[in-house]
Amino acid sequence: MSETRGARPIRWAMVGGGRGSQIGYIHRSAALRDRRFDLVAGAFDIDHARGASFGAELGLDPARCYPDFAALFAGEAARADGIEAVSVATPNSTHFAICRAALEHGLHVVCEKPLCFTVAEAEALQRLAAERGRVLGVTYGYSGYGTIEQARAMVAAGELGEIRLVNLQFAHGFHSTAVEADNPAIRWRVDPRFAGPSYVLGDLATHPLYLSEVICPELKIRRLLCARQSFVKSRAPLEDNAVTLMEYEGGAFGTVWTSAVNAGAIHSQKVRIVGSRASLEWWDERPNQLSFEVQGEPARALERGMSYLHPEALAGDHISVGHPEGLFESWSVLYGRFAAAMRATDRGDAAALAGLRYPDVAAGVAGVRWVENCVRSADAGGVWVDYR
Structure with missing residues (x-):
């Protein structure tokens, strides 16, 4: 850069x-x-x-x-x-x-x-x-946060062992009622004419999904199952809550919980990668820390900007360690x-x-492909579908 x-x-x-x-x-x-x-x-x-x-x-x-x-x-x-x-x-x-x-x-x-x-x-x-x-x-x-680069480097270096589980969520609560009735900026997001075939799957879930692809680029989805709901009934056929299960080639398993009706939650976007010897977890409300948990050892929080991080995690730093970087810095990167x-x-x-x-553009295609497969599964009654 x-x-x-x-x-x-x-x-x-x-x-x-x-x-x-x-x-x-x-x-x-x-x-x-x-x-x-x-x-x-x-x-x-x-x-x-x-x-x-x-x-x-x-x-x-x-x-x-x-x-x-x-x-x-x-x-x-x-x-x-x-x-x-x-x-x-x-x-x-x-x-x-x-x-x-x-x-x-x-x-x-x-x-x-x-x-x-x-x-x-x-x-x-x-x-x-x-x-x-x-x-x-x-x-x-x-995806511009240095802690995401740290997670990617740690997975690549084998520090987690064999990747077994990918648990993703982006589940806020700000739309737990029909707020779109009085807010045009939200209204189009729940209208299929403007939003497309999904609401929270396309609007929210693709964020942690892309982060998981950055962190674990070797994982490829083999098939998935998606169930989606419209708890605020006026939003149907678009969903305001969805759960997706994913089987990866090679045997790893993934889950994605996406919601706009998680009452009381701010963002709750989290990415947890579980390996055979250790796990990583990143939370967008505390993006300067990366949780690293090795089986049998005390859990530790890796801090943005520290010299013990991989070089890739330090390349985009704007300010010295101890000063929290946020969304604007991530977008700037x-x-x-x-x-x-x-x-x-x-x-x-x-x-x-x-x-x-x-x-x-390949990442953009991948996001659209994932949503299309989720909608296909959900509209068939929440069944497993081969990823295509």
């Missing part, structure tokens, strides 16, 4: 993420750190006047605040100093069309998850990104990786690209 810090910032735009958008604020805070990106244009809102007003607040040229993504891409393509990359922070139903148009205009893309509704759409974007030689990244924003990948792609540096790991 450090190679990008002295480089000219990548000219960057956003689609969505306008005034009042928490996720838009996170994108800008992460991308603009260390001036890896320079926000020069945008189509921030479906209401053009409101979006243009917001762009002015950000200090953008009014001529570069566009009414929609099509105008943005066309207008910027006509400029010598046009954008080189775009981030998509809009409802799920728009991701495919916006990403496709951006790639067709030769832009690098960072997209919110899920990448799109179906595996067929996701694979079409994957092919297009390859054809155009562009980066298409997905914002699995928790992620955007640093996106920038490095874009730079390497632009100069045709295959060696540099091979040394980078970030949530790319």
Whole structure:
């Protein structure tokens, strides 16, 4: 990532993420750190006047605040100093069309998850990104924590022994009642027209799932079983709670509990990896610590930034040990990786690209594939299905 810090910032735009958008604020805070990106244009809102007003607040040229993504891409393509990359922070139903148009205009893309509704759409974007030689990244924003890199390195080094169990959860309680009735920002998430075939499976579960794939890249799902429920009945057919069981090739077993109705819980996103001699556990509410439990020894908490960690876990540190890093730092690390990948792609540096790991289009396809298989299992009555 450090190679990008002295480089000219990548000219960057956003689609969505306008005034009042928490996720838009996170994108800008992460991308603009260390001036890896320079926000020069945008189509921030479906209401053009409101979006243009917001762009002015950000200090953008009014001529570069566009009414929609099509105008943005066309207008910027006509400029010598046009954008080189775009981030998509809009409802799920728009991701495919916006990403496709951006790639067709030769832009690098960072997209919110899920990448799109179906595996067929996701694979079409994957092919297009390859054809155009562009980066298409997905914002699995928790993957920038150094403690996740530490877990990956420990598994790779065999410190846990043979991996037997993967227990994942993301189960908050903030939607345990029909809060969407009075909140449009939530309402679209429980409407199949905008959210797609799932609610919490696509919105929440893919986060810890991706983390497990980072930590245990050798594990491949063989089959799964999913049962999903709509405890707030108005959300049906979309689920607000789901349990998924997974059998991996080689014999390991996984569970995923995903919920928006876990009353009283804040986030409760946890990843626990159980091996034959030791276990690891990471909790996103305490992301600077990684629990390491060796059978027959006292449990220990590995602290972010300490010299005893693997080098990979220290590479993205912004501040010294003892100062807690949080979600903004994780996203900043992620955007640093996106920038490095874009730079390497632009100069045709295959060696540099091979040394980078970030949530790319393949990770986006994998997330859509997992949701599609879960929905297929659940809609068949909660049965085991071969993973495809």
